[in-house]
Amino acid sequence: MIDRRAPVAVTCGEPAGIGPEVVAKARAVGGEVPFFVIGNPAHFDGHGVIIREIDTPEEAATDALCVLPHDIPGPATPGHPDPAQAAGVISAIARGVELASSGAASAICTAPINKKALKDGAGFPYPGHTEYLAALCGDADVVMMLACPDLRVVPATIHIALEDVPRALTPETLETCLRVTNAGLRRDFGIAAPRIAVTGLNPHAGEGGTMGRQETDWIGPLVDRLAPELGCFGPLPADTAFHAVAREGYDAAVAMYHDQALIPIKTIDFAGGVNVTLGLPFIRTSPDHGTAFDIAGTGQADPTSMVAALRLAWEMAGRRATAPA
Numbered sequence: 025m026i027d028r029r030a031p032v033a034v035t036c037g038e039p040a041g042i043g044p045e046v047v048a049k050a051r052a053v054g055g056e057v058p059f060f061v062i063g064n065p066a067h068f069d070g071h072g073v074i075i076r077e078i079d080t081p082e083e084a085a086t087d088a089l090c091v092l093p094h095d096i097p098g099p100a101t102p103g104h105p106d107p108a109q110a111a112g113v114i115s116a117i118a119r120g121v122e123l124a125s126s127g128a129a130s131a132i133c134t135a136p137i138n139k140k141a142l143k144d145g146a147g148f149p150y151p152g153h154t155e156y157l158a159a160l161c162g163d164a165d166v167v168m169m170l171a172c173p174d175l176r177v178v179p180a181t182i183h184i185a186l187e188d189v190p191r192a193l194t195p196e197t198l199e200t201c202l203r204v205t206n207a208g209l210r211r212d213f214g215i216a217a218p219r220i221a222v223t224g225l226n227p228h229a230g231e232g233g234t235m236g237r238q239e240t241d242w243i244g245p246l247v248d249r250l251a252p253e254l255g256c257f258g259p260l261p262a263d264t265a266f267h268a269v270a271r272e273g274y275d276a277a278v279a280m281y282h283d284q285a286l287i288p289i290k291t292i293d294f295a296g297g298v299n300v301t302l303g304l305p306f307i308r309t310s311p312d313h314g315t316a317f318d319i320a321g322t323g324q325a326d327p328t329s330m331v332a333a334l335r336l337a338w339e340m341a342g343r344r345a346t347a348p349a
């Protein structure tokens with residue numbers, strides 16, 4: 025059967041971070057995935073791969089790092105973001121979205137951005153790709169999933185201050201999160217009847233209302249109501265929801281806030297974790313790490329997560345390409 029998947033569009037991310045290095049290294053070790061990167065070709069020099077400028081995504085090949093040139097000025101200085109580059113970093117993401125939306129790319133895979141650098145340099149009003157991509161797609165209901173072979177996690181609230189979590193967490197937001205998670209597990213991970221563990225917000229999941237009431241007042245009743253339809257159960261005390269035996273009982277865990285979800289996965293498999301946005305009209309993956317300014321330019325960046333992100337995007341594109349309409 026002919027493989028008609030278009031190549032994956034990689035957005036360059038922060039030029040002063042480790043993004044260019046892991047993208048270039050991924051070309052060398054992630055051999056089978058056809059991809060091209062949207063960025064300034066000069067930013068990818070020096071990592072031992074052949075760089076080829078291309079004019080269209082169709083020219084992407086696996087024998088070189090193919091770069092679709094994008095207007096991001098100047099050299100990159102590792103560890104020191106240049107405010108003049110911020111607008112180009114942002115518009116490269118928007119360009120990736122256009123290419124994925126038109127079918128010219130089968131997915132986007134985003135190299136890490138530095139949110140503060142984009143805010144300082146170009147007034148970027150979003151706390152992350154996830155929210156920016158949702159806005160580009162008409163305020164789509166999206167969830168952020170981080171996935172590795174042993175665990176998938178979804179924080180029900182994403183990039184907000186901890187003090188704002190209890191207000192942001194409502195029956196409506198949690199229900200939407202559970203629905204998007206269930207649909208994503210079925211469509212993009214091929215799990216016919218997903219099992220979704222839901223954690224509590226408070227210590228010991230509230231311990232029967234003695235350490236917080238969200239669990240008894242509404243999280244528990246909501247999870248019970250949706251259980252027959254979405255395969256969810258809980259709320260579980262978060263501290264014991266992620267050990268090895270517990271993980272065997274679910275396909276994804278929905279946690280209540282960012283660190284509750286991301287600490288376990290980045291502890292279990294920082295190198296192999298992948299960030300996936302579910303709920304968009306196209307596929308988006310990303311490595312689970314950030315711009316790592318502390319090691320940028322030293323050659324120490326590990327491309328394993330970038331390779332995993334490319335492979336997962338490609339696999340998801342394959343599943344969508346062969347799914348019945």
Ligand SMILES: NC(=O)c1ccc[n+]([C@@H]2O[C@H](COP(=O)([O-])OP(=O)(O)OC[C@H]3O[C@@H](n4cnc5c(N)ncnc54)[C@H](O)[C@@H]3O)[C@@H](O)[C@H]2O)c1
Nearest residue numbers: 135136137138139140310312313314315316318319325326
């Ligand atoms: N996908 C993304 O765009 C994304 C993901 C996470 C964080 N970020 C952003 O990146 C910036 C820095 O975040 P941070 O410092 O919290 O996390 P980070 O992941 O950049 O770094 C955390 C630690 O892990 C190390 N590390 C990270 N990736 C590595 C790799 N591939 N190989 C070897 N060591 C690696 C770093 O050197 C550092 O010590 C922030 O602006 C954050 O918002 C972006």
Ligand SMILES: N[C@H](C(=O)O)[C@H](O)COP(=O)(O)O
Nearest residue numbers: 152153154155299310312313
């Ligand atoms: N919250 C993510 C993490 O810590 O890995 C990271 O900030 C990336 O988020 P976006 O994909 O929204 O940029």
